[in-house]
Amino acid sequence: MRLDNHPTVQRVRNAPPRAKIGPLDAKWLKELAKKHGAGDAGLVEIDRPALAHEVDEIRKVFPQTRTLLSVCGRMNVEPVRSPIRSVANQEFHSVYDEINEVARAIVTELSAMGIPACNAVAAFPMEAQLPARTWNVAHKPIAVEAGLGKMGVHRSVIHPVFGSFILLDTILIGVEADAYDAPLDYNPCLECKLCVAACPVGALKPDGAFDFMSCFTHNYREFLGNFNDFVSATVESKDMKSFRDRFSEGETTSMWQSLSFKPGYKAAYCLAVCPAGEDVINPFLEDRPGYVKQVVKPLQDKEETLYVLPGSDAEGFAKSRYPHKDVKRVRRSYTTKSVAAFLRQLPLAFQRGKAKGMDVTYHWTFSGSEEVQATITISGGKLTVLPGHEGEPDVRIAADSNTWLRVLNREYSMINAIVLRKIRVKGSMDLFRAFGRCFPG
Numbered sequence: 001m002r003l004d005n006h007p008t009v010q011r012v013r014n015a016p017p018r019a020k021i022g023p024l025d026a027k028w029l030k031e032l033a034k035k036h037g038a039g040d041a042g043l044v045e046i047d048r049p050a051l052a053h054e055v056d057e058i059r060k061v062f063p064q065t066r067t068l069l070s071v072c073g074r075m076n077v078e079p080v081r082s083p084i085r086s087v088a089n090q091e092f093h094s095v096y097d098e099i100n101e102v103a104r105a106i107v108t109e110l111s112a113m114g115i116p117a118c119n120a121v122a123a124f125p126m127e128a129q130l131p132a133r134t135w136n137v138a139h140k141p142i143a144v145e146a147g148l149g150k151m152g153v154h155r156s157v158i159h160p161v162f163g164s165f166i167l168l169d170t171i172l173i174g175v176e177a178d179a180y181d182a183p184l185d186y187n188p189c190l191e192c193k194l195c196v197a198a199c200p201v202g203a204l205k206p207d208g209a210f211d212f213m214s215c216f217t218h219n220y221r222e223f224l225g226n227f228n229d230f231v232s233a234t235v236e237s238k239d240m241k242s243f244r245d246r247f248s249e250g251e252t253t254s255m256w257q258s259l260s261f262k263p264g265y266k267a268a269y270c271l272a273v274c275p276a277g278e279d280v281i282n283p284f285l286e287d288r289p290g291y292v293k294q295v296v297k298p299l300q301d302k303e304e305t306l307y308v309l310p311g312s313d314a315e316g317f318a319k320s321r322y323p324h325k326d327v328k329r330v331r332r333s334y335t336t337k338s339v340a341a342f343l344r345q346l347p348l349a350f351q352r353g354k355a356k357g358m359d360v361t362y363h364w365t366f367s368g369s370e371e372v373q374a375t376i377t378i379s380g381g382k383l384t385v386l387p388g389h390e391g392e393p394d395v396r397i398a399a400d401s402n403t404w405l406r407v408l409n410r411e412y413s414m415i416n417a418i419v420l421r422k423i424r425v426k427g428s429m430d431l432f433r434a435f436g437r438c439f440p441g
């Protein structure tokens, strides 16, 4: 049959022509979001310069995107603050489900009106196999541009009224709107640093720096990559005793609970203790020591297991700051698949406590299957990774890329690689070892 003769084609062609859609009424769009249950909503145009670095990722989800509708779901404060974390986790997961439903309802209504729209996922993203990052749409920078809040010291977005007790989602719309929102002109974060005081593994630093690896190792013990540690313990253990050294009976049961129901965050104390936001701040303003005693202390006093990488900043921090908590060493849970990934992961794994006093430039030259040059500088507690060779190095490292990856992934010994000259270090071996200490596990 010719396309022109197909009944669907004939019916659609004979229907009255559809009116051209857009630009959409911004006020109406935000009210639509609230009607479907969003706590708040804001709009950003796709070509906002502050989001330029995100556009390619957003377009992978929905290429026609013209407008970003940022929405938040509101969490109840007290459950998030409960020292019993299953209670807090239930609140997180319920609101993730809720905000996904809200986004879906908005998309359904827009689609029915002929407005193309697509909801990006709100809960932990399911793209774990992507090489660079596991999420496409980064909700935080969009929410900031949409005026929904600003990032606080704890690096989550704080809403001016609801405070830190929000979860985010974004609806990608294929039509322009007639007005867009601007970022807030102040930051609701009070800089009280209670989030820093509450984090059990010291992942948040007073100057706003964030130790991704320490948060990921502890808080996400039963998520994503850390599940690989459970699998490797199962495969590698020669008997039940050696398995239980790595996973106690309680931990195995807890892993089962995470897999059967929804994964349990081990902490999220940074959000729990945050007093910011007009609806939240009163108890903090009225009696600050009383607030700390009631909200922060129970989380600090809680007896629990803290998961750390051997030799990490978190290990030293947790042992000295929380002697009453059990500090358990666990293994790094992911493998590094390429030299490019190694260089990308360095800032996430960097332990600045281990870099104290260092002022060193390393020139790396990888050969073999990946030919890459990089300059890595560790100075003033900061790490910089640049492509190519820049400046004068203190240490030169030349490595066969496959061998380097096998050493990183604990499949081959560093000493063998050096003896067989597959890895060559020119300069101080002490400085080379100091480099390794900055990336434990």
Ligand code: B12
Binding pocket: 092, 121, 122, 123, 124, 125, 132, 133, 134, 135, 136, 137, 138, 139, 140, 141, 154, 155, 156, 157, 158, 164, 165, 166, 167, 168, 169, 210, 211, 212, 215, 216, 219, 220, 265, 267, 268, 270, 271, 348
């Ligand atoms: C990656 C991620 C994480 C990572 C990194 C955290 C981070 N600060 O970005 C980990 C796993 C540690 C994490 C933890 C948590 N997260 Co989270 N997370 C995300 C995710 C998927 C993307 C974050 C993002 O856009 N970062 C980009 C920039 C803006 O963030 P940044 O802080 O400047 O930079 C960090 C990241 O870029 C990260 N990074 C850079 N490259 C790479 C590569 C990889 C592979 C990874 C994993 C990370 C990473 O390292 C940087 C330094 O920390 C979003 C969901 C989404 N699709 O947007 C949720 C999200 C940010 N998380 C959220 C929440 C609630 C949490 C937790 C409280 C979970 C919990 N219940 O314990 C903790 C809080 C930790 C903290 N203090 O930040 C909420 C925040 C809501 C809000 N009010 O802002 C979001 C928006 C999810 C949602 N739909 O609501 N999260």
Ligand code: SF4
Binding pocket: 152, 153, 154, 155, 164, 188, 189, 190, 191, 192, 193, 194, 195, 196, 270, 273, 274, 275, 276
């Ligand atoms: S706890 Fe205090 S410092 Fe931390 S994000 Fe909230 S207001 Fe800012």
